[in-house]
Amino acid sequence: MNTAPPAVHPPAAALAGGVAGADALRELVRVALAAVESGARARGGPLPAGGPEGVAAEVARVLGTTAGAALPAARGSAAAGPSPSPGPSPNPGPDPLPALGVGESVALRELSTLFAWGAADPADPRCAGHLHCPPLAVAVAADLVASALNPSLDSWDQAPVAGALEVEVVAALAGLVGFAPGAAGGVVTSGGTESNLMGLLLARDGLGPGVGRRRILCSQAAHFSVRRCAGLLGLGEDAVVTVPAGADHRMDPVALADACRRVLAGNDRIAAIVATAGTTDLGAVEPLPAIASVAREFDTWLHVDAAYGGGALFSDRLAPLLTGLDEAHSVGLDLHKLGWQPIAAGVFLVRDAALLEPLAQRAAYLNPDDDEQAGYFSLLGNSPRTTRRADVFKIAVTLRALGRTGLGALVDRCHDLARYAADLIRAHPRLELVADPVLTSVVFRYVPERPVDERDTDRINAALRRRLLHEGRAVVGRTEIGSGPGAVRLKLTLLNPHAGAADLDALLAAVLDAGRAESTQPG
Structure with a gap:
């Protein structure tokens, strides 16, 4: 009963x-x-x-x-x-x-x-420490819709429209990269780390059997996740071979070719080369055509980590920096950086959808063969994840709302802010610029007025940043350029297109105030 x-x-x-x-x-x-x-x-x-x-x-x-x-x-x-x-x-x-x-x-x-x-609110112009963007209101509203309906993209019957939207958005972004229409494939990811993991997984599994340890080559400026992913994939973090960067902070293609020869001479194999389009600190875009040429010479997979720099594709001014991106086997983009999306909004793209084959899975309760033959397609085989949120929806709404021109204008605005900040730093006797900005990040340091050694300069720069954090006045990034005494640098990552010249004036004035205050503190 x-x-x-x-x-x-x-x-x-x-x-x-x-x-x-x-x-x-x-x-x-x-x-x-x-x-x-x-x-x-x-x-x-x-x-x-x-x-x-x-x-x-x-x-x-x-x-x-x-x-x-x-x-x-x-x-x-x-x-x-x-x-x-x-x-x-x-x-x-x-x-x-x-x-x-x-x-x-x-x-x-x-x-x-x-x-x-x-919160450390990225919508405040004084919050400029990281690749942490203020999301667009339209994207946040779309994210609420996705949360309310809660589709999961692992099967058609959980996400009918969301799955179809992801196919369309992936195709549009693959076209922006320059991949051939109708051939490319991809998936929305949680960000650059997952995209790097997928690129290296496909490279590893596509290498085939053979003798010798599988090696991954990347620049010394590559994201730390390359090593982490190599460890997760069972290759070991020490499988990563770092290639020196030149004075422009980009991987040297000649040094890359030499490193490839050394790997082969040691009876190891090259699983992949990872190039970076937009390094985390300086935004440097490595010479993609020359790196692609090396990858072809050694017949190896080329993955490009364009998590930061991929947003330059929206800008007529900056898109030429990414010439050669279409020669990669796989590319990772992050639209929660220069795309102004709520986290997470990564995208992983391959130039040929067939390259995703190692990810293929069959689960009777998600994607039975007869369902797929009847047209009820599944995206389960495009991702290492099963349950997967419809992050594509906010991306789709934003792309349609602003278009390439609208997003390009936001990219150009932030690039202009970076150039303005660099000019201010270059002109001030107590500030020292590391390099002209390539994208939207500016790396510099405070130079104390009284004579000090480099260790003290490092201490003052580190301490002035913490002072600003503790007082709630500003979020300024910290990194290191080189090694040893004198390496500590400060960083502005300018992703707020609503910020203005007065905001940057005030932000750098706060850095100077904190630097002067810390200069009086005992070492």
């Missing part, structure tokens, strides 16, 4: 999908947006003041825990934090998972206020 399911008590929380989902979301989105506005006002800058201790204490206060309260007081002024939200207080339990919940609106208001207050 069939029985009805038991009544839910208390009533179940509302769902986001279906016809009624919009009504449930409408009020909650209103609560969330009001809380985000409140939290951002309370923050009053690019990130909260008070440093790690202040942030941890505020999280503990809102959750009703005590761990943060025992942390030592941070140096300097502490953050005020957002005003307590109305509602039950204190929380029903000292835990993010209380026995009795506080309710949807209260929890959303409390934690959204906290989240916005405690």
